Amino acid sequence: MTLGLHLAVLAVLAALQLVLPPFHHGMVARVMVLAAYAIGYNLLLGYTGLMSLGHAIFFAAGMYGTGLTVHHGGFGVAAALVVGLAAALAVGAVVGVMTVRTAGPAFLIVTMMLAQAFYLATLHFNELTLGDQGFILPALEVTLAGRAFALADPAVKYNVALVVFGACLLASLGLVRSPVGRVLVALRENEERTRLLGYHTGRYRVLAVALSGLVSGLAGATYTLLFSYVGSTFAGVLYSIYPLLWTLLGGAGTTLGPLVGTLLMTYAIDVTSGITDAYLVIVGAALVLTILWAPAGVVGGLRARWARWLP
């Protein structure tokens, strides 16, 4: 039933492209890529119990790893994507090792400082990164079965975003149901107790941060390939806060929460910003009300009230 629900969600997203008007077509493609980022964040916050305030470091590592190799090295899409993923995984492993002895507020602060250091590095090495201004990638194509597809094509963009999101969603579902996923949840519940059952908790924590970084980096790499832009904004603190809000709104520790949270918040900002300049006040109030109604987030609230089987 659980797998069926997730496949049904992916089928709905696939079908939506046939009916959505052009603006929302692009919007939903963007939401899917950002939801993949939130899935990466959720692996750490929702399933391992570690709240990061520096996740932009992973998103940006994937983005810069991919973007720089295309921009300066002339790499193709596949090779650039591999470099982006390797960069995100490496950064994830390093951050995991550096934070292995921290928890709670200390983990939050250390991740924030590391992300700020990365952000400042993107500004400092501006000859390479073009700093705040960033750079635009040339038109890119992927070749499949001998046929070239332009990533700028809205249909290609939508379906690549869907494939990446689907892969992240199903991978996260598989992970949380696996023995490794169970250990991560046990870590969230009580780290000392988990160690006393015989688990090397430090190793699992590093693994969790590295996997979270890899998924977030995949989202960053995909974003840069589909939307053809790399800039230090994506390494800034706002892009560390966004996945936290999306995950909390949708439901931390639920596989579908990141999609729901990202979708709701992106559209809430889009709709309210068309009505007033003070749209963040309205979005903030809506967020507060939602969290008051469902402290565990939208999907978390549904799970608590009606569908306890939701993963």
Add this chain to the structure above:
Amino acid sequence: MTLSLERVQAAHGEVRVLHDVSLEVAPGQIVGLLGRNGAGKTTTLRTIMGLVRASAGRIVLDGVELARLPAHEVPRLGIGYVPQGRRLFPHLTVEENMTMGLLVRGAGADARRDVLDLFPALRDRLGQRAGTLSGGEQQMVAMARALCVRPAVLLLDEPTEGLMPTLVARLLDTLGALRARGVGILLVEQKVDAVLGVADRVVLIENGRTVRQATPAELAAEPELLLRHVGVRRR
């Protein structure tokens, strides 16, 4: 497997808590560890598990020195630990709590069945979140989870705390069943009568030192020992 502690010392930071602790738990034997509050009973268990580092002495399980091992290695060698207050994973179900124990040493359906045979009441609770169970059921889950690791030696820290008398009696029966299966048990308990009723041997600890080892019959013959070292007068 025999667990033995030889002249173990340990400290919390600058404060030495264990000065000289020696005891032995043989297979199929229940050893009670009795002492006043603050005597070092819980610290002894935490030192065996590697949560508090032994600064001197030896902790040996079947010839393997435990004192220098990281904490996560100790359960893998065959020591189960049920801490005071149970410390379950409250948001996981009973089944998931048990699975966490089963996965550690790759134990399968046999181990799960054996454990549920010891705690049949848990069969109806497998899908329930552990945090929503009664105190007695939570204690059963805590012990079941520790037993899923298939320990040769089980360390229990005040397992009867907060349980009503009928549940205490049932729990002590379970300890007897574990003894019959060859599991060695080190039992820390405040309820002196419960320990004397089930233990094969009792170790008295005072100010971080093991001061006397005796059988329950010997302690019954010398009630002043309990009064002096545990502060309990028995009739």
